[in-house]
Amino acid sequence: MGICEEWKSGKVWVINMGKKKKPIVAVVGRPNVGKSTLFNALAGERISIVKDTPGITRDRIYADVTWLDTAFTLIDTGGIEPDSKDIILSQMREQAQIAMDTADVILFMTDVKQGLVDADAKVADMLRRSAKPVVLVVNKVDSFEKYMPDVYEFYNLGIGDPHAISSVNKLGLGEMLDEVISHFDRQGEEDGEDDRTKIAIVGKPNVGKSSIINRLAGENRVIVSEIAGTTRDAIDTEIKFNGREYVFIDTAGLRRKNKIKEELEKYMIVRTVSAVERADIAVLVVDAKEGITEQDAKIAGIAHERGKAVIIAVNKWDAIEKDDRTMNAFTSRIREVLSFMSYAEIIFISAVTGQRITKLYETIDAVNENHSMRVATGVLNEILSEAVALQQPPSDKGKRLRLYYITQVSVKPPTFVIFVNDKELMHFSYTRYIENQIRESFGFRGTPLKFIIRERKENR
Secondary structure, eight states, rough: OHHHHHHHOEEEEOGGGOOSSOOOOOEEESSSSSHHHHHHHHHHHHHHHOOTTTTTOOOOOOEEETTTTTEEEEEEOOOOTTTOOOOOHHHHHHHHHHHHOOSSEEEEEEEETTOOOHHHHHHHHHHHHHHEEEEEEOOOOOOOOHHHHGGGGGGGGGGOOOEEEEETTSHHHHHHHHHHHHTOOGGGOOSSSSSSSEEEOOTTTTTSSSHHHHHHSSSOOOOSSSSTTTOOOOEEEEEEEEEEEEEEEEOOOOOOOOOSSSHHHHHHHHHHHHHHHHHSEEEEEEEEETTTOOOOOOOOOOHHHTTOEEEEEEGGGGOOOOTHHHHHHHHHOOOOTTGGTTTOOOEEEOOTTOHHHHHHHHHHHHHHHTOOOOOOOOHHHHHHHHHHHOOOOEETTTTTEEEEEEEEEEEETTEEEEESSSSSOOOOOHHHHHHHHHHHOOOOOOOEEEEEEEEOTOOO
């Protein structure tokens, strides 16, 4: 079934935000009024890109914030330029509109030093039409005595009392947050752990990461542009497919180190690593026209080192001239370059035509199940005994390695502890042999396996 048919059948849709676990607060306003600085101050870490150039925050991004034991999700947005014809600024305006539609409460930020301008009034009109609770914030009030007369000017917007703050100096944030949480619908909040599958879409710039998410979601949730590196931050898109909920995390494209000329690129790398850490599964998007590269291997290594399940999605497959050997040849090349992660699943797709896009969900489900799989201790020790009988453990200077016991201690990734008589004798090649025996029995496709070697005295 193609993507269009999936949509018509009602099997794919973006999650109804009315069923979220946490209230959502969107920070909106004109470019360069300090939205990202406030976002970082509330989130407690440098999550959003901060730069003096208007338009640096190109997409909305999310962070979990807690104030007075009340948890909510904060969304940072690109600045709204109501009348701009610029293609990027107009797409930023669209992204901000999506954030407003998603939010329970809107933080409307203005700049006391720039004063009340026509664009603020136009943004205020947009917010009134949203019919959402709006908290008006006047930023850059570094001195209340000096700037309070200018703050009163913002009453003219007609959307409530202005709250004077300084996001840089963290002044006035408490009263502002009190006002924000006063608008939350307490009955609508749901407790419980977020058990949705989280998938980070990673890869080099311009390989089609955002296009894949847009195809999966069925709407322009992520800015798509021919300019490499348009997605500057990692953003989340929540999708429901066949009754299951997924969170797709789109990430900034990684470039080679020698191409990192802007300070912004460094932030993108940090954001990509952060996105992978938040995810259960990393989908590495490879450009079929370009083929697998060393840079792809480095990006894959980020997920591998952090124990994430991995799917290799070869995008733009429709643009390749193929015969009956093309797919096998491409697969072999991937296995060669990514030899350190032979467990990774491979799927050939096209975001443009929708080819095998829905099959990506099946692969994610299977890989997620393997990433969360537990194996009974008794079964593991049977495999261990058979493995030792088939291939004798190594020895050194007359002392032979003895393997006493194996047990699984955690999942995501599946982690095993092996008790031995001497850790030094447990060579990585023998550990790999044990891993292969376990995989032969249980598969574990798509997920790395982690082994911890513990020493135990023989008399115990």
